[in-house]
Amino acid sequence: MLRKVDKHSGVPAYLQIVNMIKSEILLGNLQKGSQLPSIRDLQVIFDVNINTVIKALEKLKNEGYIESEQGIGYFIKKDIDVEEGIIKIIRECVTKLKNSRIDYYTSMLIFEEVWKNE
Template sequence: MLRKIDKHSGVPAYLQIINQIKAEILLGNLKAGQQLPTVRELETIFDVNINTILKALERLKAEGLIASEQGIGYFVVKELSIDAEVVAAIKQLVSKLKSKQFDLYTTLVLVEEVWKNERI
């Protein structure tokens, strides 16, 4: 599920990488104990320099989400399971917005703004 980052979004590459990996863990696509692709494979997958990969992995390690073993690889440590109902609700909203021709950027901006402006 991991894919090329968007180099023109303005969001730092290492952050986009962190976000992708975190999301995969949240969605249950990466489970505890599972090994990540090697750093040199990640270099190809995300299409960034190895140092950028390392910066992202370092942060995820500091958060305790993953761990590394020299000579072996990186592994998911902590599982972050979320409610299936929540995933369903998000899918439903995404579906509605896509059918109304919204683009992802606009959607994210709106969600953020509603989040910060509404007191619920």
């Protein structure tokens, strides 16, 4: 679900938008060929400056997730397919983290460090 960005999260607003749109693709709520709301509608949904929306859309476009048609809008270009086995591993990991009382932000820090070092 697309929602307002958290202006106090420390994560740049345009990256929050990129991540929300990627999440919607991953969850199947936005599928290949689906049209995104207009830039102005996204501005209202995310409650950000229009330039922030454009920056997020350009990043998604550069990464190959969306494409634009002049005068028409932005469309989902590809799906994000994740094997069910990967989702199962992540669920098990999250369960272990929660059982160990490790909060979300600490978990993300751990994940980021492991990612960098592998």
